[in-house]
Amino acid sequence: MNTTLPPVNEWQGRQQELQELLTALGNDQIHLIGIVATGGYGKTALAVKFREQLIPHWRVLWVSFRERYSVAQFGRWLLENLEQPYDEKWNDETLIQQMIRGLITSPCLLILDNLETVVQTAGDSVYRQFLIRWLGSGNQSKILITSREQPSFVANLTRRCHWLRLGGLAEADAIQLVRVNYGLTGTNQELAEFVHKMGRHPLLMQLVCSWMSDEFGEGVSVTESQNLGLNMFDVEGYHRDTETCVREVITASLARLAAQLRESLTRLSVLRESFDLGLAQALTPEITDQDLRHFARLSLLQEFPPEPKAGKPRRFQFLPLISMVVQDQANAEILRSAHQLALDYYLAHLPSPPWESLEDLKEYLEAFYHAGELGEWQLAYNILNEERGGEGKNKSVDSFLDFQGFYRQRAELYEQIIAGSQREQVCYRNSLNRLGLCYDSLGQYEKAIAYHQQCHDISEEIGFRQGVAISLCGLGNCYDNLGQYEKAIALYQQYHDISEEIGYWRGVANSLCGLGNCYKSLGQYEKAIAHYQQHHDISEEIGFRQGVANSLCGLGNCYDNLGQYEKAIAHYQQHHDISEEIGFRQGVANSLCGLGNCYKSLGQYEKAIAYHQQHHDISEEIGDRQGVAISLGNLGNCYNDLGQYEKAIAHHQQHHDISEEIGFRQGVAISLHNIGEALRKLENYSEAESKIQASLVISQDIKYKYLIPDSLKALAEIAHKTNRPELALSHCQQALELCQELGIPLVKDCEELLGQIQENLVDSDNNLK
Known part of the structure; x- marks a missing residue:
């Protein structure tokens, strides 16, 4: 995400507009503030100056949409900056809800610059839906947008907006800009006529004044504008919209440039991001720092000063309108050649792993973009998938995106x-x-x-x-x-x-893991263990460390289900260590889940809760919704064992809702069973029986044998407590038979319950006699 504030070097006036924005910000009825104007009126510059006035009184988040960021990318950035949870698996509707909740929980001013890139005035983009939902329910925070066009909303939402339609500078401010910032001279009347011919349009004035200073020297009179050959100065009563005039001036400015400089500027226009001299010279070797600064003096480029402490050189960037005009007039072959040179540069400057964030992959993603612009899609695919010499997340760009x-x-x-x-x-x-x-x-x-x-x-x-x-x-x-x-x-x-x-041994290893997972879910633990062990051995033999980690997790799951907790812990710990070493965050999360389950079974609840919370947090960070659901269920189990039944039910309900949303039927079955167990402890037997019965139906349908005996035993206990001994006996006998078949520790509990039920039946028979 582009969160870099652009420089605002030439600035005059706009005090009335700043006060209007400040008033709107203080109005509790206003949720959305918009600065609307066509290109070059200084929407972004005004937003930057407004932000400067608010610091440190407001927390301000800024993002520029000069590129079309997906709502997922924007949502992740926003929620991370608000220090709120993010889940990659949220659909657009859920993501919008969470962004709004985050803005309510963590108040700020959110500035969305150049939002027209992703919001159509009357379209149905996801961003527009986000703004509609914000207007309907948002509070605490404020959103400020800059846009060429005003999004349309229904009347009851429009009253919660404040739109500032930005026009030209006030006459006195425009004259001050021309006189003070650019050193042009003339009488007040001459200066006033000069700025009015340009509609007091900031970018247009900057372009023309920069041109005049360059053409005629410092301190030139504004009357020299007649010698520029521009219709707006030559033709009496000439009037066209300011954006057309800006295009005319840019076109004329380009025509004035020496052919080599004009081609250089054209080549540079293919760059999406800001660039330094090194990158500029890769596209046009003759270019110098002096040339780039000359373009900036002509207002054809924005100039970002160097930051020596941060090790950042001087950088330059196009305004979108200028880049668009330059490319509209360009020869297609020159643009194609520039994309090729940019691609070559990025391919030669790809940072080697390790990588820690998306920012570390910027050169790869820019190379991907230029390859795509050239239609070189196989190369674009290779940029993502070529191995880069690391392990795990650092193996390739694709691995990083997957693992993270x-x-x-x-x-x-x-x-x-x-x-x-x-x-x-x-x-x-x-x-x-x-x-x-x-x-x-x-x-x-x-x-x-x-x-x-x-x-x-x-x-x-x-x-x-x-x-x-x-x-x-x-x-x-x-x-x-x-x-x-x-x-x-x-x-x-x-x-x-x-x-x-075909001798594809990684495929053999992965297939054994998949089979092990299925047999484990079906309760066939010995068969599952055999498959996981084969998976482990082949993975180790071919140096497939992620496969080794996954096999250890599978073995840990089996030993956990069989009640061999110390053995399970040893396997989970190995799984954790290898996963952490190769940057496999999903594996780290899964190992924490397994460790938490073992420590819960051993009665070490504080340790178990800590592991499950870590599992939850990592799963949420990497967008593993199934992992989030499972961790919530496991936390619920801990709270259930601690007698905190209401808290347990709340966690199990979240587990249920997420599982249902993503189609994870095993999770739905487990969560229903656990809700039922908590209700049983609260002696709400009717509702408990309904939940556990629903769970049993799903488990039987998907053949999830691990859960079936637990559900049958719970139903037997409910029937026993509610004086239905025959039903209790039937359920308990089925549970015991299945436990014995699976070889799981629940056998002992079933035998004890069966004894109580049979004793109750004997007592009932004696009473009848």
Whole structure:
């Protein structure tokens, strides 16, 4: 996100406008303030000056939309700056709700500059929906936008807006700008006529004054404007809109430049970000720092002064309107050549891992952009996926985005490749697979299945067996997450067999992990352990450390379910250490979950809660909604054991709602069971029975054998407490049989309960006699 404030060097007046903004800010009925004008009137500069007045009285967050940021990228940035939780798997509606909640919880002035890039006046963009929702329910914070166009809202929302339609500078301020900032001379009448011919338009005045100073020297009279050859000065009564005049002046300014400088400026216009001399010279080797500063003096570039303490050199950037005019007049081949040179520069300056944030990947993402502009989509794909010499998150850009939970940004990049490339290209097919993985991680399983199926079909058409195998794995993962274990097992088995046939050993390892996951969910622990152990051994043999970590997690889960907690803890700890070492945050989160479960089973609740809270926080940071749901459920289990039943129910309800939203049926079943257990402890037997019965139906439907005996035992206890001994006996016997079949520790509890039920039945028989 571009959060750098642009420099405001030439500034005069606007005191009335600043006071109007201040008044609107203090009005509790106003939730949204807008500065609206066409290009060059100084909307951004006014917002910068307004911000300066408010510091330190207001907390101000600033972002520029000169680039079209997705709402997911913006939402993540906003919530992180508000120190509020963010979940990559939130859909747009949920993200909007959370952003509004964050702005209410953490008051600030949020300035959204150049918002017209992402909001249409009457369109239905997600950003517009965000503003509508803010106007409907926002308070505490204020939002200030700058835009070329005013978004339209219904009447009852419009009254909560204050729109400042920015016009030209006041005459006295315009004259002061010309006289003081640019050193032009003349009588008051001459100066007044000069600025009025330009509509007192700030950018237009800057361009013309810069041109005159350069052409005629310092202290030139404004009457020399007649010699510029511009219609606005030559033709009496000439009047056109100021933006057209700005275009005319930019065009004339370009025409004045020497051919080499004009081409240099054209080449530089392809750069999206601010640039220094080194990058400028990569696109046009003859350019000098003096040339760039000359462009800045002509107001064709913005100049950012150097920051020696931060090690930042002098930088330059185009205003959007100027960049657009320059490119409109450019030769297409020159622009293409400039994109190629920019691509070459970024490819030569890619930072090696380790990487810690998206900012560390800026050169890769700019290289991706220029490759896309050139239609080089295979190269764009390679930029994301080439191995860079690190491990885990540092292996490739794609690995970083995946491991660090940037699922939406990752999906947007691959969607660009799909949109630009051809079906027969390798990058097209592989991007389908990547998109399947992204949407699986986001809990959008049907969308993920569609992408994996497309990848499978194309791979099968061209006889690419590894592609077929990999797509079968993706499909297996989706059906596993949907609780359709038999379907998932069939897909994983096909994945295994093809991988083994073609010698694709990582595929063999991953298929064994998938099979282990399914058998674990089906309660077939010995079978699951055997598969995880094979997964571990092959992964270790081929140096696949993430596979080693995942296998240790799977083994830990099995030993945990079998009540072998010390053994489980040892496996989870190894899983944690390897995951942390390779930067696999999802693995770190999963290991913390496992450790928390073990310590809960050992009665060490404070330790368990600490682990589950860490699991929750990391899952939330990386956007793992399933992880968030599971951690909430586990925290609920701890509070249940501590007798804090209302708190437990609140956590289980959140677990239930998220699981239902993402289609995680196993999570729905577990949360319903746990809510029922808490209600049972509160002796609300009727509602408890209803919840646990609903859980049992889902568990039986998805064949989730791990939970079924717990539900049957709980139903037996409810029936026992409510004097239905025959039903209690039936449920308890079923639970005991299943526990014995699975070999889990619940056997002992079932046997004790069965004894109590049978004793109650004997007493009932004796009473009848």
